[in-house]
Amino acid sequence: MIAISRFITAARTSWIVLVAGIAATAALFVIAGYQSADSAPPVGLSDAAESRQAAALQEQFRNDDSTSGILVFGRESGELTDADIAAITERSAELADIALDGFVPPPTVSEDGTTALVAVPLEIEESVSVQAERADEIRTIAADGLPDGIEVWFTGAEGFLVDISAVFEGANFVLLGVTALVVAVLLIVTYRSPVLWIVPLAVVGVADFIAGIAARLVADAAGITLDGSVTGILSVLVFGAGTNYALLLIARYRDELRLHQDRREAMAIALRGAGPAIIASGSTVALALATLLFGELSGNRSLGLAGAVGIVVAMAYALLVLPAALVVFGRWLFWPIVPRYGTPDTISRSPWGKLGRAVSKRPVIVAIAGFAVLGAFASGLTTLNVGLSQNDRFIVKPEAVLGQERLAEAFSAGSTAPASVIVPLDDVAEVSEGLAEVDGVVEVRPGPADADIAQLDVVLDADPESQEAFAIIADMRVALDDLGDGSGLVGGIDAEGLDLRDAQQRDQNLVIPLILVLVLGVLIVLLRSLLAPVLLLVAVVASFFSAVGIGSILFETVFGFPGVDTNVLLFSFLFLVALGVDYSIFLVTRAKEEVPMLGTSEGMVRALAATGGVITSAGILLAAVFAVLGVLPLITLTQVGVIVCIGVLIDTLLVRTVIVPAMTFIAKDRFWWPRRPELSDAEAAARGANGQAERMPDEVAAAPSAGDRAPVAAG
Numbered sequence: 068m069i070a071i072s073r074f075i076t077a078a079r080t081s082w083i084v085l086v087a088g089i090a091a092t093a094a095l096f097v098i099a100g101y102q103s104a105d106s107a108p109p110v111g112l113s114d115a116a117e118s119r120q121a122a123a124l125q126e127q128f129r130n131d132d133s134t135s136g137i138l139v140f141g142r143e144s145g146e147l148t149d150a151d152i153a154a155i156t157e158r159s160a161e162l163a164d165i166a167l168d169g170f171v172p173p174p175t176v177s178e179d180g181t182t183a184l185v186a187v188p189l190e191i192e193e194s195v196s197v198q199a200e201r202a203d204e205i206r207t208i209a210a211d212g213l214p215d216g217i218e219v220w221f222t223g224a225e226g227f228l229v230d231i232s233a234v235f236e237g238a239n240f241v242l243l244g245v246t247a248l249v250v251a252v253l254l255i256v257t258y259r260s261p262v263l264w265i266v267p268l269a270v271v272g273v274a275d276f277i278a279g280i281a282a283r284l285v286a287d288a289a290g291i292t293l294d295g296s297v298t299g300i301l302s303v304l305v306f307g308a309g310t311n312y313a314l315l316l317i318a319r320y321r322d323e324l325r326l327h328q329d330r331r332e333a334m335a336i337a338l339r340g341a342g343p344a345i346i347a348s349g350s351t352v353a354l355a356l357a358t359l360l361f362g363e364l365s366g367n368r369s370l371g372l373a374g375a376v377g378i379v380v381a382m383a384y385a386l387l388v389l390p391a392a393l394v395v396f397g398r399w400l401f402w403p404i405v406p407r408y409g410t411p412d413t414i415s416r417s418p419w420g421k422l423g424r425a426v427s428k429r430p431v432i433v434a435i436a437g438f439a440v441l442g443a444f445a446s447g448l449t450t451l452n453v454g455l456s457q458n459d460r461f462i463v464k465p466e467a468v469l470g471q472e473r474l475a476e477a478f479s480a481g482s483t484a485p486a487s488v489i490v491p492l493d494d495v496a497e498v499s500e501g502l503a504e505v506d507g508v509v510e511v512r513p514g515p516a517d518a519d520i521a522q523l524d525v526v527l528d529a530d531p532e533s534q535e536a537f538a539i540i541a542d543m544r545v546a547l548d549d550l551g552d553g554s555g556l557v558g559g560i561d562a563e564g565l566d567l568r569d570a571q572q573r574d575q576n577l578v579i580p581l582i583l584v585l586v587l588g589v590l591i592v593l594l595r596s597l598l599a600p601v602l603l604l605v606a607v608v609a610s611f612f613s614a615v616g617i618g619s620i621l622f623e624t625v626f627g628f629p630g631v632d633t634n635v636l637l638f639s640f641l642f643l644v645a646l647g648v649d650y651s652i653f654l655v656t657r658a659k660e661e662v663p664m665l666g667t668s669e670g671m672v673r674a675l676a677a678t679g680g681v682i683t684s685a686g687i688l689l690a691a692v693f694a695v696l697g698v699l700p701l702i703t704l705t706q707v708g709v710i711v712c713i714g715v716l717i718d719t720l721l722v723r724t725v726i727v728p729a730m731t732f733i734a735k736d737r738f739w740w741p742r743r744p745e746l747s748d749a750e751a752a753a754r755g756a757n758g759q760a761e762r763m764p765d766e767v768a769a770a771p772s773a774g775d776r777a778p779v780a781a782g
Contacts (some may be wrong), residue, residue, distance in 0.1 A: 075390050076334040084391040088384070092277055115700065116566040121558025124489045128515035128522060130671055133167050136202070137223030138185040138209050139470040141477070142216050146180035151214055153635040157187045159208050165205060182477035185209075187227055195232040202229040220470030224484065224560065227457060230465035231701075238510070245695045247272060247304045253691060257314070257684045263400045266392050267313035274384035275305040278377035283378050291369045295705070300370060300696075301377045307692040308352060309381035311685040312345045313389055313651055318681035320390075322414070324398060326405040327541045334394045342386060344656040347593045348649040349382035353587055355645035358581040361572035364567070367637070419679025423672040423728050430732035437726040444717070447616030450623055452630035454568070455702060458535035459629050462700045475530060484531045485524040486540060486559040486645075487514070494551025495521045501550040506540035534562040540565050568633050575637045582644055583608070590648070594655060598740045602730045603651045604644075606722045612642045614714030622707065632703040638708040644709075646689065647718040650682050654723055656729070665743040666752070671731045679724065686719025 075084050093738060112119050140155050141147065147155075153175065159171045167188040174183040187205060192198050202221055209219050221229070247268065254264035286293050319341040323333035356378065359371025398405050414420065426433050458468045499511045507528050514522035525543065525713045529535035540562050547555035582605065590600030615636065622628040657678050663669035693715065698706030731738050735748050 072371065075338065075387060076331045076394050082391075082395065084387060088388040092273055095277055095280055102613070109677060111366040112563065112566055112570060113363055116563075116570065117556050118558045118562040118566045121487060121489045121556040121562065124520060124556065125522065125558065126518065134189050134224050134228075135193050136187045136189055136205060136221055136225035137218045137470065137474070138162075138187060138205070139222060139473050140174070140183060140185070140209075140213075140217055141473055142181040143218065146175065147183060147217075148214075149718055151217055152176060152183060154213055154217075154770070155185065157210070158213070161208050161211075161529075162187055162205065165201065165208070174527060177477035179477060182473055184474060184509070186223070187225075198225070198229050198232065202226070220466050220473060222467040222470030222474070222671070223392050225768040226467035226470065228737070230461075235466070243275070245698055246303060246692055249691045249695060250306055250310050250688065253684070253688045254310070255363075256689075258317075258401070259404055260401055262402060263317075266400065267310060267317065267389060269308035270389045270392060271306055271313060271381065273388075274309050274381045275302050278305045278380040281380055282373040282376040285343050286369060289372060291365065291372055293369050293373055294366075296701075297366075297369050297373050299699070300707075301373045303692055303696060304352075304374050304642075305377045305381045307689040308349065308378055308649075309385055309690070310651065310688055312349070312382060312385035314681050315345060315678075316341045316385060316389060316686045318678075320393060321401065321406045322677070324401075325408065325410050330398055331394050333489070334390050336603070338386070338390050340660070340680055343593075344653050345382060345385060347589060347656065348652050349378055351589045351648060351652070352645040353378040354584045354585050354589065357640055358578050358585060359641070360576075361581065362578055363378075363570045364574055365488070367571075367574050368654055369580075369633070370638075372548070377391075414673070414676045417676035417679055417723070419683075420672055421674035421678025422679070422724065424727050426725060427668060427672065427732045430729040433725055434733060435728035437721060437729060438609065440721065441717070441726075443612045445609075445614035445616040447618070447620040449611065451619040451632060451690060452616065452623075453636070454534050454537075454630050455632045456536075457531045457564070457630075458533075460632065460702050462702055462705060465700075471531065484560040485512075485526045486543065486561055486714070488523040488525055488543070488547070488555055489520055490523065490551055490555040490556050492516060492519060492521050494555070495523065498547065498550045498555055499523060501546055502543060505539065505542050505546050507535065527561065529561075531560050532586055536561040538569065548731070564672070568724045571633045571637065578637060579640055582641060586644060586648055590652070594659065595654065595742050596739045596765040598734065599655065599738050601656065602738070603648060603727065606726050606730070607644055607647045607651065610647060610714055610717045610722050611640055612716055614643060614710050615639065617713050618710040622706065625706075628702055628706070631706055635703060635706045635710065638707050639714070642693070642711045643714040647714060647722070650686060650718055650723040651727055653682055653685075654678050654727060662739075666748040666750065667736050667744055668732055668748050671728050673721065675728055682723060683719055686715050686723075689722055690715040690719075 114120070114123070135293055138158075140151075142151075155174045161176055162171045162185070163169050163196075165187070165768040167190050171187055174185045176183045189201070192201065202225065204350070206219070206221050209221070213219065220226075222704060251268055254268060258264055278301060282298075282301060283293055286522075316337060319337040322335055323337045323340075324330060327336065353375045356371045356374035359367045359374075362368055362371070393400065458464075458471055461468055464472075478693055488502065490499065495513070499513075502508055502523070502525055503511050507524055509528045510526040512524050512526075514524045516522065527539050528538055529539060540557055543778060544557050547553065547557065585602050590603060591597060618639075619631065622631065654674055658667075658671045658674035661673045664670070665673055688711040693708045693711040694702040699705070734740075736744055757762070
């Protein structure tokens with residue numbers, strides 16, 4: 068580590084590191100290029116899912132893959148006239164050039180005469196941009212020449228797919244722009260310098276750009292698709308984690324500049340001090356994200372792979388490019404508050420050190436009170452409702468949702484997306500009669516068939532992908548076990564949604580324990596202790612439940628969301644535990660440095676004083692970055708952003724500041740069990756009693772750091 072830090076910071080070689088980083092960035096861009104995500108979010112289910120098996124059998128009924136878009140026509144009030152229906156029929160005929168096989172069925176009018184629907188068969192298209200262009204063309208043809216007062220909505224499977232994809236159209240640029248603005252403002256506030264913020268922001272911005280390219284290359288090699296939602300979250304992760312690493316390194320560098328006249332020597336020591344914590348933090352987050360690769364859903368696997376690659380890139384730029392860039396520019400970057408050699412120790416005046424000393428006086432009471440607060444926050448879990456219907460996933464309702472709601476008013480709620488039941492041809496009559504008796508089934512009508520199997524289209528009395536629809540699908544599957552030869556399969560949008568929900572639950576049950584074991588293992592290796600990692604993990608998991616509890620209350624009372632989407636809990640747990648434990652890593656690794664000189668209790672006070680400001684800044688910045696996810700009109704990402712934002716603030720302001728120090732003061736030297744600290748609390752107290760290290764209480768917080776390598780000049 069010493070040789071590497073010297074190479075990165077030395078006068079002759081720092082330029083080499085900086086130029087090599089720029090050259091590698093340019094080379095990767097030239098070789099791979101930049102491509103925005105132009106594929107729709109994949110379904111994600113494995114071929115073993117029942118809905119996927121049913122879809123595979125449906126391929127026997129057609130030569131080409133097909134989907135459909137639903138056009139809904141209606142007036143704001145009143146029935147459609149004969150002239151209206153004639154105009155709608157004319158529009159249907161004109162859509163034949165776009166439709167699969169050149170045919171569009173005539174419109175179907177609701178019994179109350181208020182609404183007409185036209186189903187447009189379409190060829191499946193993978194490109195998001197082509198889908199959007201086709202949808203715009205369909206809307207234009209459908210609306211052209213309609214009588215005044217008639218509204219038209221494009222919905223159905225294709226409509227929802229287009230609208231979901233539209234959420235992420237330009238999402239990277241929006242997220243990148245807002246995230247960069249938030250980071251820039253917070254860096255200016257943190258450093259109180261009009262210049263310094265530019266360097267870390269530029270380095271992290273380049274890291275984000277390269278992370279997107281690297282993630283795509285790795286994903287392509289692994290056969291994984293990255294859609295707009297994944298690349299958007301990737302930018303948030305890289306900016307959040309990369310800026311945190313930059314804050315930690317720059318804070319340590321600023322401290323060392325006070326102790327060393329040579330800025331390169333100061334950076335080398337800062338890098339050796341902050342480097343292990345950054346490596347441990349980045350490794351924890353990357354490995355935690357990589358656990359998603361064990362999941363069943365391809366969407367989870369793509370996020371895990373892209374996120375892990377992005378964190379590794381962010382860590383590399385923070386440890387290699389950023390130090391070289393900082394030492395090249397020199398001390399003046401900190402203007403107007405330039406850290407001069409020999410200036411007084413600012414750590415001794417840190418309010419966080421005073422807070423730590425106050426906590427040390429009543430650690431048991433503080434710990435109990437801290438966990439009581441977490442418990443009170445977590446009480447909101449009693450109102451948690453997991454599951455959103457297809458219509459409930461947008462903050463601002465798009466056209467597809469408005470059309471679906473109009474259909475639900477005029478037709479059976481599930482008429483546009485009937486369940487597809489595949490049964491042996493000989494069992495059609497028996498299965499039709501049996502399914503008609505299932506609660507929630509409105510109609511069973513015959514579909515296509517061949518010599519062996521047949522399809523039954525089953526209309527449900529429930530909105531697509533709602534909990535009610537899932538319950539009906541589950542009842543149908545149970546009923547099919549006793550109908551015919553018991554081999555019937557249920558497919559369609561609702562069956563697919565149910566399979567996705569169940570697969571997400573299986574992924575959650577698998578990945579969450581893996582994350583806990585992995586994070587615990589990293590902490591054990593880093594701290595060479597068993598008790599400390601367990602205590603840190605308990606605290607961060609408690610903060611997760613608190614964040615979800617608060618989020619649940621906010622979603623219901625402030626945002627008016629009907630529930631929490633199924634994948635929100637897994638993603639929130641992953642980000643909060645992996646990123647939240649970072650702050651405890653930053654604190655405890657610094658305490659570990661101080662223990663040999665001060666003992667466990669005083670070492671924790673010193674560590675809290677030294678890292679309190681930077682960790683608080685990092686936590687606020689990371690919380691703000693995740694809150695940026697709320698700029699997208701998709702409830703899932705907003706919920707993830709809100710929960711992670713709340714959880715990071717809890718970790719930063721309560722867990723790391725109060726609860727972790729309190730647990731350390733209670734455990735004392737046992738905190739490092741089974742390892743014995745080099746200087747125990749008893750030995751530190753004895754030294755103080757013997758006058759060997761006698762200091763006033765406030766001066767203990769100002770004791771020389773384990774990282775100090777040069778005396779402080781007077782003055």
